[in-house]
Amino acid sequence: MMPADNHTVFDPVTYILTGIPGTEESHFWIAIPFCLMYVASLFGNSLLLVIILTEESLHEPMYIFASMLAAADLLLSTTTVPKILAVFSFRAAEISFPACLTQMFFIHVSFIAESAILLAMAFDRYIAICDPLRYTAMLTKSVTGKMGLVVVTRSFCIILPLIVLMKQMKFCRTNLLPHTYCEHMIIARLACDDITVHVWYGVAVAILVIGSDIVLIAVSYGLILRAVFLLPSKEARLKALRTCGSHVFVILMFYVPSVFSSLAHQFGNIIPGYIVNLLANLYVLIPPMLNPIVYGVTTQEILKRVINVFYRCWSRSSVPS
Numbered sequence: 001m002m003p004a005d006n007h008t009v010f011d012p013v014t015y016i017l018t019g020i021p022g023t024e025e026s027h028f029w030i031a032i033p034f035c036l037m038y039v040a041s042l043f044g045n046s047l048l049l050v051i052i053l054t055e056e057s058l059h060e061p062m063y064i065f066a067s068m069l070a071a072a073d074l075l076l077s078t079t080t081v082p083k084i085l086a087v088f089s090f091r092a093a094e095i096s097f098p099a100c101l102t103q104m105f106f107i108h109v110s111f112i113a114e115s116a117i118l119l120a121m122a123f124d125r126y127i128a129i130c131d132p133l134r135y136t137a138m139l140t141k142s143v144t145g146k147m148g149l150v151v152v153t154r155s156f157c158i159i160l161p162l163i164v165l166m167k168q169m170k171f172c173r174t175n176l177l178p179h180t181y182c183e184h185m186i187i188a189r190l191a192c193d194d195i196t197v198h199v200w201y202g203v204a205v206a207i208l209v210i211g212s213d214i215v216l217i218a219v220s221y222g223l224i225l226r227a228v229f230l231l232p233s234k235e236a237r238l239k240a241l242r243t244c245g246s247h248v249f250v251i252l253m254f255y256v257p258s259v260f261s262s263l264a265h266q267f268g269n270i271i272p273g274y275i276v277n278l279l280a281n282l283y284v285l286i287p288p289m290l291n292p293i294v295y296g297v298t299t300q301e302i303l304k305r306v307i308n309v310f311y312r313c314w315s316r317s318s319v320p321s
């Protein structure tokens with residue numbers, strides 16, 4: 001499908017993903033580190049999921065939330081990265097309009113879900129450190145399961161209206177998408193309809209949903225830090241700080257590039273397109289790759305089981321046939 005004239009209304013059958021503008025000659029070489037990061041993300045998050053789900057001793061709220069985060073990371077990276085690699089490596093840049101909407105839906109659902117999971121993890125650490133005597137009574141398996149259901153339901157309910165609005169739009173501009181995957185505002189700007197609703201809906205989600213999550217997470221960790229410094233044992237303080245430090249690192253790694261990229265898309269061409277695109281690509285690659293490493297290395301219970309898995313595999317492979 002050729003790009004349409006600016007004054008011609010058409011139904012978008014196929015879009016063309018152009019990749020990162022200004023880096024066309026380097027697309028093949030960019031695909032190599034992207035592919036390695038994606039493989040590491042798949043392996044790390046899958047391993048984390050398997051270990052947490054199969055080890056009954058890890059069926060506690062903190063680890064269940066970590067498994068939810070791993071599942072959201074797998075959804076985010078698998079929804080986007082294979083198509084990114086296809087664009088960069090094989091110039092397979094075409095994507096149908098339904099596939100584009102589907103990809104957009106799962107990208108934003110996983111983003112909203114991860115934000116809620118990070119908030120749940122902050123609440124978990126707050127109870128564990130500030131009110132440990134009530135931890136098992138408050139965060140039962142039933143409560144944890146209901147929190148997971150709320151995470152999924154909230155994400156679907158927030159993003160579904162965007163898909164409904166998008167399907168009703170008329171398009172009269174080019175079908176070239178200056179990106180590596182389908183992002184809400186990039187598609188909306190190709191429409192000949194007024195997109196004010198889309199802009200303000202995105203701003204409202206960023207402020208009321210993501211903003212409130214960030215504020216509540218910050219309050220939780222502020223209260224946690226106050227409680228940590230009141231602990232009598234230096235060893236206990238260091239252990240609590242080490243655990244919370246890894247969580248804060250994951251939180252910053254998730255929010256900084258994603259929020260910056262989202263706001264940049266909302267407000268148009270204030271920031272150069274290649275910077276926005278690069279941040280958007282790093283957001284779907286780096287957090288999913290690093291999250292299982294952070295939790296695997298800093299959480300002793302998970303680290304022990306990972307070492308045991310590799311030790312058993314090595315022992316089996318070294319036994320002579």
